[in-house]
Structures are given as structure tokens and as C-alpha cells.
Amino acid sequence: MLELCAVDAGYGNAQALHGVSFSVGAGEAVALIGRNGAGKSTTLKALMGILPCRAGDRRFEGRSIAGLPVHRTSRLGIGYVPEDRQVFGPLTAEENLTVGARSHRPGPWTLRRVYDLFPRLAERRHARGQSLSGGEQQMLAIGRALMANPRVLLLDEPTEGLAPIIVDTLADAIAIINGEGMAVVIVEQNFAVPQRLCRRFAVMENGAVAWAGDTAAFAADRDRIDRLIGV
Numbered sequence: 001m002l003e004l005c006a007v008d009a010g011y012g013n014a015q016a017l018h019g020v021s022f023s024v025g026a027g028e029a030v031a032l033i034g035r036n037g038a039g040k041s042t043t044l045k046a047l048m049g050i051l052p053c054r055a056g057d058r059r060f061e062g063r064s065i066a067g068l069p070v071h072r073t074s075r076l077g078i079g080y081v082p083e084d085r086q087v088f089g090p091l092t093a094e095e096n097l098t099v100g101a102r103s104h105r106p107g108p109w110t111l112r113r114v115y116d117l118f119p120r121l122a123e124r125r126h127a128r129g130q131s132l133s134g135g136e137q138q139m140l141a142i143g144r145a146l147m148a149n150p151r152v153l154l155l156d157e158p159t160e161g162l163a164p165i166i167v168d169t170l171a172d173a174i175a176i177i178n179g180e181g182m183a184v185v186i187v188e189q190n191f192a193v194p195q196r197l198c199r200r201f202a203v204m205e206n207g208a209v210a211w212a213g214d215t216a217a218f219a220a221d222r223d224r225i226d227r228l229i230g231v
């Protein structure tokens, strides 16, 4: 459904991605893992159109969207939860969820459904974004993305720095989201959470995809993958 084909991208004079090919199919859950600085976030920014492709192509449902700006990429049904979550601090949790509602695609995800998924957010609905814990902010960032009813959700290290019990809550929620048919790309530095959710994996190193395969190949190549992610 959404793919990068041999994409180069970077920041100023620095090239960060070297011929990256990566795809996610409708309803699929795909993991993008690798150590810090490997190029995972840059790959999501390229998928989202935040960074232009300097070479190669970006495609959605088989047609090129290489030059499509980020707001139009969103409208295709591509949701993005950045690493820093970008919660609006002065707004309440509920305002964070409903902001931008006019541009939302119609679909099953509503305020009520987000609160069903994350009951903690319902309890904290009147709290300001800045007063929420890291885990609550991550739930809020995911909930806000869901409100737009995307067809594919790009999640940049959703569990980073969070307590194990919150990691479990988020992993369960992502499984529910994907189980209802939304495609998910999950970026993590290790495979603990991706292994629970994904059947296809890509491992990045130095701005390139160093390994890609399914669950069986992943198990068979485990030593090599451990070296790539520096376990």
C-alpha cells in the first residue's frame, strides 16, 4: 500500500538514507528496527513526505507520490506519531484529541473509541497535555492519530523510555488497532515489542536496510540480527 523504492534522503549536505526500500501492505504490521542513528526516523519522515526523496520513489497504492507534501500525504490516510509525540502542552487531553477534527477522514475511530482503547485518557481528559506522564502522552499521540482514521499508522519508538506495564498497555492497543485492519509500521530499537505484533521485519544499519524478512527468517537469522542491532 505504501512504499519507498530505493530512496535516498537526508538533511542538508548529509545523506541519511542510501537506497532504502521498505513497504507496508494493507492491514499489515511491519517492524523497522535498528540501533540509534540507523535511519529509522528518517525512513518514517520519507514515508510521510516530511523529507523529500532525493532519489528513488515513494508510492501509494501503486502510484508515485514522490513529491506529495505532508498534509496531502495525511489525507491519503497515512497517520504519523513522531518520536517526540508533539502533544500540545497547554491544551487538555480531550482538546488534543479533537484538534483538527474538521480534516479527519470518516471512519470507526471517534473520541469514545479512543477512550475505550485507553481508559486512562478518559480519566485524564481534562488534564493539560503538559501535565500528562510520558505513557499518557504516548497514548494521547496515538489516539490523536487514530481520530483521523488513517489506513496506515507510522509509530516512531512508541514504547521508548516507558515502564514495562505501560509498554504492555501500548503493545496491546497496537495489536487491537492492527487487528481491526489498520496497517501499522512500528519503529523500535529492539524487537521485544515488534515480535509480539509483526510478521515482517526490516533491520536498518547506517542508513540502509541491512536485513529484511518474515518471522521464520527472523528466527533463523537471529545471531546476525542481534549483531546488527547491537544486543
Ligand SMILES: Nc1ncnc2c1ncn2[C@@H]1O[C@H](COP(=O)(O)OP(=O)(O)O)[C@@H](O)[C@H]1O
Binding pocket: 011, 014, 016, 034, 035, 036, 037, 038, 039, 040, 041, 042, 043
Ligand atoms: N534533523 C537532522 N539534521 C541532521 N542530521 C540528522 C537529523 N536527524 C537525523 N539526522 C542524522 O541522520 C541519521 C539517521 O538518523 P535517524 O533517522 O534519526 O536515526 P534513528 O531514528 O534510527 O535513530 C543519523 O546520522 C542522524 O545523526
Ligand SMILES: [Mg+2]
Binding pocket: 040, 041, 042, 083, 156
Ligand atoms: Mg529515531
